[in-house]
Amino acid sequence: MLWDLQQNRNLLKFRKLALMINSILLDYLDKRNLLLPDFKLEFGRRKSKIVLADETFHVIHAGSGIKGTGESLDKDVFRFDKGDLVAAYREVARRIVPEIFKDQ
Numbered sequence: 001m002l003w004d005l006q007q008n009r010n011l012l013k014f015r016k017l018a019l020m021i022n023s024i025l026l027d028y029l030d031k032r033n034l035l036l037p038d039f040k041l042e043f044g045r046r047k048s049k050i051v052l053a054d055e056t057f058h059v060i061h062a063g064s065g066i067k068g069t070g071e072s073l074d075k076d077v078f079r080f081d082k083g084d085l086v087a088a089y090r091e092v093a094r095r096i097v098p099e100i101f102k103d104q
Contacts (some may be wrong), residue, residue, distance in 0.1 A: 014043055
């Protein structure tokens with residue numbers, strides 16, 4: 001019973017952290033006109049605290065597209081032969097971290 005209570009508390013913490021991270025990512029990507037269909041989080045423990053141990057926000061895993069256009073900028077470009085996959089990934093990178101493209 002005590003184990004179940006602790007597990008439920010942990011699940012609530014995971015949910016709270018995941019929703020907070022989701023909110024941050026949605027806001028960040030919304031400003032760049034990108035969609036966030038999904039992403040993966042892995043939690044762990046550091047001492048007695050639950051922490052984000054690993055995150056996977058990569059266009060391959062998260063899926064991405066341009067809002068309002070339906071244009072895909074993720075693995076579907078390759079999977080369904082929708083165009084140049086490298087160009088699609090470059091476009092996502094340009095939108096997320098435009099500073100890396102300033103000299104180009």
